[in-house]
Amino acid sequence: MNVNRRHLLTGTVGAAAVALTASACASEDGDSGSGGGKKVGIAMPTKTSERWIFDGDNLKASFEEQGYEVTLQYANDVAADQVSQIETMIGQGVNVLVIAAIDNKSLNGVLAQAKESDITVIAYDRLILDTPDVDYYTSFDNTKVGTLQGTYLVEKLGLDAGEAGPFNIELFAGALTDNNTKYFFNGAMEVLQPYIDGGQLVVLSGQTDLEQVATENWDGAVAQDRMETILTSFYTGGQQVQAVLAPYDGISRGIIAALDGQGYTTMPPVTGQDAEVDSVKYIIDGKQAMTVYKDTRALADVTVDMVVAVIDGKEPEINDDSTYDNGDHVVPAHLLEPVSVDVTNYQAELIDSGYIDEADLA
Numbered sequence: 001m002n003v004n005r006r007h008l009l010t011g012t013v014g015a016a017a018v019a020l021t022a023s024a025c026a027s028e029d030g031d032s033g034s035g036g037g038k039k040v041g042i043a044m045p046t047k048t049s050e051r052w053i054f055d056g057d058n059l060k061a062s063f064e065e066q067g068y069e070v071t072l073q074y075a076n077d078v079a080a081d082q083v084s085q086i087e088t089m090i091g092q093g094v095n096v097l098v099i100a101a102i103d104n105k106s107l108n109g110v111l112a113q114a115k116e117s118d119i120t121v122i123a124y125d126r127l128i129l130d131t132p133d134v135d136y137y138t139s140f141d142n143t144k145v146g147t148l149q150g151t152y153l154v155e156k157l158g159l160d161a162g163e164a165g166p167f168n169i170e171l172f173a174g175a176l177t178d179n180n181t182k183y184f185f186n187g188a189m190e191v192l193q194p195y196i197d198g199g200q201l202v203v204l205s206g207q208t209d210l211e212q213v214a215t216e217n218w219d220g221a222v223a224q225d226r227m228e229t230i231l232t233s234f235y236t237g238g239q240q241v242q243a244v245l246a247p248y249d250g251i252s253r254g255i256i257a258a259l260d261g262q263g264y265t266t267m268p269p270v271t272g273q274d275a276e277v278d279s280v281k282y283i284i285d286g287k288q289a290m291t292v293y294k295d296t297r298a299l300a301d302v303t304v305d306m307v308v309a310v311i312d313g314k315e316p317e318i319n320d321d322s323t324y325d326n327g328d329h330v331v332p333a334h335l336l337e338p339v340s341v342d343v344t345n346y347q348a349e350l351i352d353s354g355y356i357d358e359a360d361l362a
């Protein structure tokens with residue numbers, strides 16, 4: 001995957017281009033943008049998932065182009081470590097914090113400290129809950145991520161075209177500590193539930209509640225274990241799994257490994273998210289059906305533009321002021337559009353846009 005370069009982006013990614021503001025034209029020599037030596041702390045969750053590495057790299061590069069001094073930290077999915085990293089950043093005198101939270105409810109204390117120091121706080125991709133101290137939110141339309149996944153399965157099985165089924169489906173969701181999880185799952189279930197109610201889709205495991213289908217830490221190995229248990233407990237009479245709702249590519253690959261281990265030679269459609277290189281390879285090989293592509297370069301741009309506006313005392317560009325109530329207030333948000341990608345459009349969406357280098361797929 002490629003590190004963001006604004007001047008490339010404007011030409012290649014339509015959605016990103018719309019999000020760019022005048023600040024996108026700032027100089028790229030690293031010291032004459034609007035940052036003027038101001039400090040940004042970026043707290044990312046983990047390096048085990050490809051997307052966060054690119055988010056971190058893209059944000060760092062874009063902030064540095066604007067003249068900001070950047071501290072970038074990863075906390076290996078340990079919420080308490082993320083809190084300490086943020087405390088350290090506050091101690092270093094950052095002006096802005098950009099945080100992709102590991103646990104959406106563990107940051108209240110540290111964010112109160114941030115506010116005492118007048119730091120602008122941006123919740124990056126994952127909303128931070130139950131605190132007055134988050135100023136803005138940048139993300140994608142998270143409900144739509146789920147509806148794209150659910151719709152893909154319905155269309156793949158032909159349910160929308162009148163196929164009666166019944167088809168066996170199993171459901172997976174992300175980590176309960178991530179605010180996005182319920183948006184993804186509810187978005188997918190809006191599409192799938194009517195077919196479950198109508199008997200065209202059957203969940204043989206009976207596991208349909210978010211708490212039952214959630215995956216701790218978004219961990220593919222945890223999902224693989226759960227899929228194995230489902231297969232050996234509920235698919236013992238020759239039944240086949242015919243579709244799997246999976247929220248994220250790492251989880252999808254865990255599920256596919258479990259199916260593989262149980263002798264599936266043709267994979268049922270398994271969904272995903274993030275357009276990770278390994279999953280795009282699976283899509284090309286017919287092992288994973290689809291992924292939801294979210295252009296993290298565009299998200300970094302929107303976030304940097306927002307910070308630049310705030311620091312310059314201007315109104316940042318917001319396109320949603322109603323969806324994301326964090327339990328304290330509705331957080332003004334800038335949301336981008338996710339895109340459904342499968343074997344028919346990965347070339348145009350991922351390669352031609354420069355998001356993935358074709359050579360990485362070899």
Ligand code: BGC
Pocket residue numbers: 049051125126174178180218247248249273274294
């Ligand atoms: C992000 C997804 C990602 C997941 C696991 C979510 O908060 O929105 O893009 O797949 O976390 O890292």
